[in-house]
Amino acid sequence: MRHLLSTSDLTYTQAIRILDTAAEMARISEGPVKKLPTLRGRTIVNLFFEDSTRTRISFEAAAKRLSADVINFSAKGSSASKGESLKDTAQTLQAMGADAVILRHSASGAAQRLANSHWTSGSVINAGDGTHEHPTQALLDAFTIRQHLRVGTGDLRGLTIAIVGDILHSRVARSDVHLLSLLGAQVILVAPPTLLPIGASTWPVQISYDFDSVLPLVDAVMMLRVQQERMSDFFFPTAREYSHYYGLNADRLKKMKPTAIIMHPGPMNRGLEITAECADSARSVILEQVTNGVSVRMAVLYLLLAGAPSEDGEITQ
């Protein structure tokens, strides 16, 4: 594995190996010396064509804990905003000797395009491409679920996980669907019909328009952010009506299993898809997701860049 572009490219063995490695990284992060020398002298570029402070900081923290040199390239205020193409930017970074490019881009497929071009020879890690995928988010979601509901090892067989909200525009949902089902979980997509992609019924998921009927079945609910601009495109009538049918609130919390956890990839719209009560409740693991994000991204960087020996030969540089 040279790049991480999509969770659909991962085999079961690779996915488990990333999660196990992330668990190792988490243990190190809890110790007194948080830093590993593994990637000393390697250069990692955070190439962000789209604002995302939290994802960028998470990757930056992960790279720094592995002792890599990190260059942050934000397209805002840079030559990219003056019309420089992805190709020229990538070639410039290549000329500066980047070993890996972490790419965030508003265009679906940008990371795959970069990986399959000759514009850069380094590893490409997809940090979110348009409405396509966000694989490290799915990995941290799977990691968090495993920590809470599967004592931190193995896969997710026997668990039922609802992903609720704007599936149509969500790169997190697409990555989660592939990965969680690969790991054996049953995924239920819950959304109004307007926010489900055409043909989602062919995905390895169940689909429901009725959040309340799904709540008692699930071990985890993943609430997706609803963008304010969706309202102007007629996806639902009003924010109030959306919250009424698909928002997570105290009443709905009561319908969930006592062991079920609440997740959100952030940033949250409190009061729209999730109430403050739920976001801040003891059942919420939203901040743990953030913490786990660093461990998972350390694992990905380590496995892609350190040339880690592999028993199964599947993850090598």
Place this chain on the structure above:
Amino acid sequence: MTDYLLDGGVLADGKAVQVLIKDGLINQIESVVSTLGATNLQKISINGCIILPGFVDLHTHLREPGREDSETVESGSRAAAKGGFTAVSAMANTFPVADTAGVVEQVYALGQATGLCDVFPIGAVTQGLGGTALAELGAMADSKARVRIFSDDGNCVFDPMVMRRALEYVKKFDGVIAQHAQDPHLTKDAQMNEGLISSKLGLKGWPAVAEESIIARDVLLADHVQSRLHVCHVTSAGGVDIIRWAKARGIQVSAEVTPHHLLLTDDLAESYDPIYKVNPPLRTQRDVMALREGLADGTIDIVATDHAPHPAENKECEWQAASFGMLGLETALSIVQATMIDTAMMSWGDLAMRMSTSPARIGGYADHGQGLKIGSTAHLTIVNPTRAWKVDRDLVASRSRNTPYHGMEFPGSVVATFYRGIPTVLDAKLESATHGN
């Protein structure tokens, strides 16, 4: 003027003949012609090749004036000749837009000066392709370019009242409105066919219904005002059904399909390589089969290339940032042979009808599409159906390289093209000595 004897060829029906081209006209078609009276006779052996009437394209983007970095009338004419075309129709979405007599006359004159094929300009339906005010259709029709086809291609004439008036107005000079059927509200920021693949890739969908609903509206409008409608680049099974229904009702509608929609499908977008980004988009295998059936049974009248050159930088980028369009002139015959002839869905006679006779009739190009008729202008395309070739984007005659067929092998090729009795292509190579006229 040199006269030519084509020796050893066959007609579309397989009959072995010699053809004598004299003074730029088809002089004789016989098993053995008499060359008495021929001057400066050149004999060309075309052993076993099929002699077809010169191809006519009703949908070509030549980019001149305004985007000469991607194509010019001259380079596009070279690509056309290489593809076996003796007439092409230059789309109006140039800079400036071909919405006045001045621009269409300029494009026509550039074609005549190049002299590799006739370049018939298509006029814009609305001023600046803006969709709100009719362009001076009469002035373009009366100009030296004698425009008969009008299209806002690239944009849909979406306002139903504008479309109705345009259809009515062109009846005065037997014109036709060539509609790019695309509901703009249903396709805002659309990137590819809406379906399983677009959902997976997270690319905004272009649903077939956005095309079909406009086709349905337009055939009803054409019926109401008793005028002629031409549907550009039909892509979907549903669109074929609507046109079939309209023809059965006696509505004056004609339709075209592009070679790429006869061959390629939307799963190619999984590479995120925008070489496959085209408008209207590639659709599913089911649609491809319906288009082939529609072309075979005559529901779809013609093949048109929608040849759309773009410079490299407009394709070497993210899918969303890339331009729509692909080259088509030089590969059209090979694709139609592969998809329609070699699959036994059509004969070579059918191909001649759909690539020469019918497009010339729809466009009112009297000098073209006459078939192999004694005394008519010698516009001829010679095809070797067993001369396989591999597409190489670095060897195209077009100024641009955006062919989706690079590296693909096709079963047959155009080996010679005669335009007004003069070879523009011989031995599958452009004749350099045929410039000017």
